[in-house]
Amino acid sequence: MTPTDPTADQNDELMFPVRTSTLGTFSRVISGDAKAGGGEKGRPGKKTKKGGGNGRPPKSGAGKAGQIIGLTLCGVAVIGVAAVVARKEIAREIAQGWLRSQQIDSELKIGRLGLDHAEGSIRLGKATSPDVILNDFRIDYDLNLFAGQGKPMARFKRIHLTKPEIALSLTSKGLNFGTLDPLIQSIMSSPSNKGEAPHEVLIENAVVRLKTDYGTINATGRVQMQAGRLQQLNLNIPSTRLSGPLGEGSLRDGSIHARSVGEGLKIEGKFAVGDWEMKPGKAGDVTRLKGVQLDLTSNLPYRQLEQAANLKASPLAEFSGPLEAHMKVAADELTTGMTALKGVKADASILAALSFERDETRLEGQSRFQGRAQSVTQGAMLGRDVYLDASSLNLSFAHSSKKPTPQAPDAGGSHIWVDGPLQARIGLYRQDGVEVSNARADLEKVALHIAGAESDISFKGSAYAGRMSAADLSLDRVNMTVSGNAKAEAGLNGAAENGASAWTAAIKTNLSSRHGSYKGLDEMAATRRKDLQAVVYPEPVGTDTPPVPVAPIKADAVIALQDAARAFSLDANDINIKLDGAAGKPVAFDVRTKTPITVIPETGGKLTLTPDGTRPLIASAASATRAAFGLKLEGENLPEVSAFLSDMGFGQNGQLGGKLDVDAKFNFAPVTAAVTKARGRFTVAGGRTAFVLDDCMPFSAARADIGGRLEGLTANICATEAPILTMERGQWQSAGAFEDLKLNAPDYEARLSNAKGRFNAFSTRSGAPNGAGFRITVASAEAHDTADKTRFNPVTVAGKLDQDATRMTGRLGVKPLNPAVRERVTGDLARIDIVQDARSDAGYALISTGDMVFSPDGLQPIDLTPQVATVATKNVTGAATFDGRFDWSRTGTPTSQGRLRLNDIDFEGPVGKAQDLRGDIEFTSLSPLMTPPGQIISVASLTTAVPLTDINTSVQFRGDHLALAAATAMSPGGQFGLEPMDVPLAENVPIKGALTFSQLDFGKIIAATDLGRDMKFEGTVTGRMPFEVNGSRINFAQGELHGDGPGRLSIQRAALQGVASSGAVTAEGPDVPAQAPADASKVVEDMAYQAMENMAYSDMSATINSLENGRLGFNFKIKGRYDPPKKQEARVSYVDVIRGRLFDKPIDLPSDTGVDLNLDMTLNLDQVLDDLMAFEAQKAGLK
């Protein structure tokens, strides 16, 4: 045995990372009667130490081995001395007997046994599973048989063990030495004595089998001690596969090297693990490790304490002093439960002062920690390139073993304080759609305090993120200030029932970014920009009022919002976030601020979020107060929005909901300058946002280009069973009812009012020709004609309009609005079918009346249009059919055409009673009404002042007037005609024309009229009567007619109101005496009457003019002769002549007397027309 000579008799203790007590002497072990300090009966004497601690810190495994060895050898050496001759057998029997008394199987072989030396081998524990095998022990010792006063009889000087095999277990149940355990426990509790330590202990090629919860570790090693003080320890663990109740794995290699250097102990540990799995602990999560490399270097205090006093301060007093440790850990992979870390590296160092006082253990110093992980995943959370750097932390640790007392409830237990700056960086963080990249946090101060089950942390600093993004929203170069504290404790806020942990945190932050952008509108805006650029708004038809200008494309809500969302700055200051977490419960949160949050787009404008002073911006379901804040959006081109969200929060099922009051002004093609005010409730759940109206919302728009230019639109939008607005995964739907809808359609010269119905609009799949589809059900709507000359009476319209991704189709029924008419007319007046192709925006509307059958008790044309008022007011029979269409396209003014067929129509009106009106009119435009020339309208007969038949007109509708190309009518006297003329359709616009007639049998005309009472005419006339109709007045001017040849005239004497005549009447013959001048006027006047009663004219002409007094004046110039039916001469009695009474009696006018008649004839035309109107009205009034 070549033990190294001990240098000094040091009475230090062996400290192999753990403390162990010094070897006692053999005698102490045998007699069992403890010396000084007494002890309980039957337990080795306890050397009471000052402050004898009964809570001694647990002893480490290796020291115990030494105990075992020491105990056994002691027995063997004493026996040797006593029985020199049969000493070996006696010693063996004594030793094995003693061991048996300790319930320890053993087998002892003694090679040599002398007064100062013993050699041999021993097995302790069952043969099948020995606890200790000392294959080769060699012991040098001094014997002192008469020591007394508790002094040892034998004192070991050198112990040398070769290839010892030691088996022990270190599990969750503690350290166990198998069958030696009771014995060792009793030794452990006996007081140690420095002076008894052997000069030298040398253990070589030791094999240690350490049974753990993870399997048995086989280590080999070498220990060298001097005077009870560790000098060197080398322990090597070869590559091995472990498997145990708590886990399994492959240990590639491991080593522990310890050397005492002056007052310290230098320890180096290296471990390499291939893969390692730890079975579920209390939390039930399996932890797996791969490719782990641990390197530990440390300098522990290992003082040589002479003064027993210090020992008395604490059994570990020699370990008080400066401590330095540096640990490096690297793991390819670490997974536990849902958390997995890859590429992990940690580098920690500590420089501190360690002190063991009586009941107090303290550590004060500095620490540095750097950790990185290539990736961290937990459920949906991913972190990449995570890096932590705490370069100078103040570290304090204190443990007190005092028991808490009512006076000092906090006494005892452990406390840890750490504070200092912390830098954290992360390359990428991603969870639930939120992503943060290139972020770092510079916390100038982090203060952590852990005390038993409580821990709290406070922090202050700034943070920066290269990019923060969620869905389509991203903020670049985000700067934040962060401060706050967090507290975790078992039993906090009600989490203690099952002892689970709970925590609270309060964070205050300012957040700003100059580079925000939102891309959620890009696709929709691109589609709209393309669509809107392609639209060419048609030139307005009616331009009496300047059209409302269409909003410029850049002012379209979606496009303006997208422009604004492209680049904006965000400032959110004084944000207070409160978090409450407890095991098994969702995290409760409450986010508040008192400072408005502003978003300012680069393109101008501003979005302001104004907090409600007493309410959070958002809070979790558990929160008592519901959130509320205001939103205001303003700026050129941007929609003007002023909204207030209140009673907002999360329901128990995680659904976000609240109240929303919003006033908005916006353009959303095809709608311009829309204004609305909505109040209702919104919900957001599972990516679906829905808004339900509380009550109807007023809606108006200056212009809407839907199937033509609509202006001045107003309506009430009301809720139906579906939400008014739903949005989900980029698609939207809006469903509701509309009432009191009014609008003007200037291009159709019409307006709608009192419209009500339902609508359901929805977004179509992206890229579809129609960005939006809709179904509009019009329950009823009033349509009024706004043309100058009203074309149709007010009607009601009802029906459906459907638009999908590619096409719009619709069918509307038209009924009269007038209730009285509706009673007579069941069914639709007309049907409108609408089709529009989404790709080309081209479409058409077909208007069809089918056969409109007129009957006195049923439908009458006057019910349809006032335009027939001057023609056919009632008793209309017959049928008419109208088929029309409007065509529109993206690039032009709407066109229209139509066909009106009039069949066998009889009617009555101011102009008289007409029969068999026919017409087949081709309209080339319905707005305004236009036709090609040559549209034929004929009437079989018209009983008017002059009965007319075979009336044929050739007309052309030209918008605001009818161009009459020709019109003829047969009268009893022949054909009348109208010269080409324009008939304005607008009311109160004079109609100018000229009535023509040729070869007209004027006599029949006179006979057919009331004039026939006063006069008779024979002869045909030709003439022209220019006239102007103004309202109910007809004014003739410069009319003229002339006889086509000779004719006859006869005027009743009574009809004449005045005659003035001149002419010479002389009695002729040879025997007629000269007469004295006498007044012949009477006779001449009488002659005039006679002449007018039977006049044959050779030449007749007349001028026709309306006179001031509303009468129609005919001024005839008639030359002819008196031509009574019976030839007559004028003879007077001779006596009368002589008596000069030639002229006392009328004288017959002699036939063929020349007559030159200037006849002024007038007719009370205006009166007749008034009477006619009154007559019609009276007749109508009597019905």
Added chain:
Amino acid sequence: CTPTVRVEVAPISIYAKLDHDVRIRLDEDAKALVQQNPNLF
């Protein structure tokens, strides 16, 4: 038979005035008739 003398009349120039008035009115009987026979006219 008393002796007569033939009278020579030179062509006569006549200026005559004829004002013709037409009035359309429903008298009471006609009114009653219309009320009993709305489709009379």
